[in-house]
Amino acid sequence: MSEHSYDVVVIGAGPVGENAAGYAVDAGLSAALVEAELLGGECSYWACIPSKALLRTPQAVADARRLPGVTAEFDVQQVLDRRTSFTSGWDDSGQVAWAEGAGAAVLRGRGRLAGEKRVVVTADDGTETVVTANRAVVVATGSVPVVPPVEGLDTVEYWGSREATSATEVSARLGVLGGGVVGCEMALAHARLGARVTLLHHGDRVLPSAEPQASERVADGLREAGVDLRLSTGVDRVSRSGDATLLHLGEETVEVDRLLVATGRRPATDGLDLASVGVTTGRRGEIVVDESGLAAGDWLYAVGDVNGRAPLTHQGKYQARIAAHAIAARAAGRALQDGAWGEDAATADHRAVTQVVFTDPEVAWVGLTTAAARRAGRDVRVVDIDIAVAGSSLTADGWSGRVVAVVDPEREVLLGATFVGPGVAELLHAATVAVVGEVPLARLWHAVPAFPTISEVWLRVLESYRA
Structure with missing residues (x-):
């Protein structure tokens, strides 16, 4: 058994772990x-990157x-080939070269804790x-599917x-269990690639954590793409008949x-053998951490999906930056900047x-939805309007979108915003800056949107709030 030592050992080398190292x-x-x-992990090879390439x-x-x-028109095989190019044919040699070039050692194997500051790699x-x-x-081991x-x-x-x-070919008939992000995106991707898709979701709307207006529009978009969407529908049992899978739905x-099972x-x-260092997980199986990512003692951190705070690649990378900075600060004996919006606090x-x-249509949101704000006991005003400006009309005939802005009326700052419509992802960062910066609405009046762009919707939101 060989032994090595490093200042920081990261278990899990997806984007989050790579960022931490x-x-x-x-x-x-x-x-x-x-x-x-x-x-490179799940995101690079099986999630964010290949799914968006397919779409x-x-x-x-x-x-x-x-x-x-x-x-x-498009060629299905070229879509699949382009997807494969983004995963480098599921070959991680380029990622290994990056890690080693950045100065991080790469240890192949499964890591588990074996006492304080000790990891066994098998x-x-x-x-x-x-x-x-x-x-x-x-610990940056990410997440695994729920069956x-x-x-x-x-x-x-x-x-x-x-x-x-x-997938290297498109199935003629695809069943999808689950109306969350993965279920909706993959139902759309495979339907457009030629599959006859049936999506079954036990809830009464897809994307249940989004604003209801967004859920409704996404459901309509799936149906328009040819997806047979069954809401409030569960599967009683599953069986096999020859080469086919049978989904039994009552009669x-x-x-x-x-x-495709996409149920979370x-x-x-x-x-990981967390018990060996006295760590117990939370009710959802997450490693509970403080704002700097610290889970136990002064040495065990958990970042990304594994801590359950915000299971999204970009949020995990954000946590990794904060944790690495906190580790370096503690190593040097420096005080942490862990107040609100401090460098060592995952306030976002x-x-x-x-x-x-x-x-x-796309859905993009930041901060609190209307329901989340009210569950938190916040007194809010909601601006809920169509996105109908010169820029949207010029973008496409029949362009249709919606924006829902959640405002703290006492301070008159934005607590959250949801956009739904074609290509609205590119509107999101402006809203993120407004939420993070707590920019007063009165000041946003002086952020003049260019004409003719879809961003003119910001002026419509402010006008509606003042009306």
């Missing part, structure tokens, strides 16, 4: 990345067709390496998000060639989480 090295600390699969070309064609005089061949962290261990308790599901082959984004049976994810803490996880759903 990279910022630690930038701060003058030595760092090692421990990874059992591909460096992008069909979306560009759909957008083009909304302009008069344009005829456009390689595929069973060889074990003990790694000691002089300063900190950072619903559906009778017969364990007797059939089914897809998770990995199989849906890495009805739906036959599909492939079944949970923090990936299995096999509470106030300004951003998210985009790349459906058609």
Whole structure:
């Protein structure tokens, strides 16, 4: 058994872990990345990147067709090939070269805790390496799919998000369980690539954490794309008949060639041996952390999906920056800047989480939704209007969108904003700056939107609030 030591040992080398190691090295600390699969993690190979690659070309064609005089088509195989190019053919040698070039050591194998500041790395061949962290261990193991308790599901082959984004051919009939982000995006992608898609969701609306107006428009968009959307519908059981999978819905049976189970994810803490360092997880299985990402003692941190705070790649990378800065500060004996919006506090996880759903229409939001604000006991005013400005009319015939702005009327600052419409993801960062900066609405009057752009909707929001 060999032994090594580094200032910082990061378990999990997805984008979040890579960020933690990279910022630690930038701060003058030595760092090692421990990874059992591909460096770059879920986001690079099976989630954010390949899913958006599958969606992008069909979306560009759909957008083009909304302009008069344009005829456009796409080649399905070229879409699949472009997706594969973004994953480098599921080869992580480029990511390894980046990590080593950035000064981080790469240790292949599955990491588990073995006492304070000690990690055991078990390689595929069973060889074990003990790694000691002089300063900190950072857990960045992400999340894993949740499998619903559906009778017969364990007797059939089914897809998770990995199989849906890495498919090398399009199934004729695809069933999707779950109307969250993955379910909606993959239903749209595969429908546009030629599959006949049936999406089953037990709730009464897709994207249940979004504003209801957004959910309704996404549902309409899925139906327009040819998805057979079944809301308030559960699966009683699943069975196999020849090459087909049968979904039993009461008296009805739906036959599909492939079944995608997209019913959520949970923090990936299995096999970490957290008990060896006295750490227990929260009610959702998450590692509970403070604002700097610290989970236990002065040395164990958890960032990204595994801590359950804001399970999104960009929020995890944000947490990793904060944790690496805090590790470096504590190593140097410096006081943390952990007040509101301080460098060592993940305040955005509470106030300004951003998210985009790349459906058609897109949904983009930051901060609090109306329901979340009211659950928190906030007294709010809501501006809920159509996005109908010169810029949207010029973008496409029949362009339709909506904005919901949640305002604190006492301070007259924006607490949250949701946009739904074609291409609205690019509107989001302006709203994020307004929420994070707590920019008074009176000052936003002087942020003049250019004409003719869709951003003119900001002026309509302010006018509606004052009306």
